[in-house]
Amino acid sequence: MIDPARFYPEEDHPDSGTTMRLWNEILQRLFISKKSRRFVFDRKSFLYGMAASFILMFTIVGMYSTSKFIAERSQPQEIKTDRAYQTAIREFESVAFSVQKASGSPMHDDLSLQRQQRLTYLNGAIDELKEGLNSHDLSPLKRQRLQELYNLKLTLLQEMIQQGDIEL
Numbered sequence: 228m229i230d231p232a233r234f235y236p237e238e239d240h241p242d243s244g245t246t247m248r249l250w251n252e253i254l255q256r257l258f259i260s261k262k263s264r265r266f267v268f269d270r271k272s273f274l275y276g277m278a279a280s281f282i283l284m285f286t287i288v289g290m291y292s293t294s295k296f297i298a299e300r301s302q303p304q305e306i307k308t309d310r311a312y313q314t315a316i317r318e319f320e321s322v323a324f325s326v327q328k329a330s331g332s333p334m335h336d337d338l339s340l341q342r343q344q345r346l347t348y349l350n351g352a353i354d355e356l357k358e359g360l361n362s363h364d365l366s367p368l369k370r371q372r373l374q375e376l377y378n379l380k381l382t383l384l385q386e387m388i389q390q391g392d393i394e395l
Contacts, residue, residue, distance in 0.1 A: 312377045339392040
């Protein structure tokens with residue numbers, strides 16, 4: 228068996244100062260090495276997670292917009308026309324009445340009040356017909372009645388502009 232005390236010759240043993248410096252250097256390098264490896268590992272994990280979340284987000288947004296596009300393309304022409312009327316009238320009213328409110332010109336004569344009241348009745352009739360008409364109902368009679376109401380509303384709005392009730 229080997230005697231540990233005689234395994235290395237006495238001249239190969241470092242002195243106490245050298246041993247202390249040697250162990251301090253080893254400990255510093257171990258600490259730095261573990262710290263740097265841990266930081267690199269965490270950074271890689273963070274970057275992979277961020278990349279995966281961006282890919283997932285773009286995939287979900289792409290699937291949503293594609294499905295919405297397909298759903299809109301598959302609708303019948305009557306529903307597209309109905310939505311076009313609704314959007315056009317809504318945008319026109321928002322612009323016209325916002326300009327009127329900003330200018331502060333109130334409607335003061337009886338004819339303008341009657342036109343405003345007719346507009347309110349038309350809005351009510353359109354809303355009532357749209358409640359009874361779901362988005363997939365393709366009844367020609369109901370669609371024709373709704374288009375007539377939209378035409379009446381546009382005619383009334385045009386008349387209100389011509390008479391000065393609504394200023395653009």
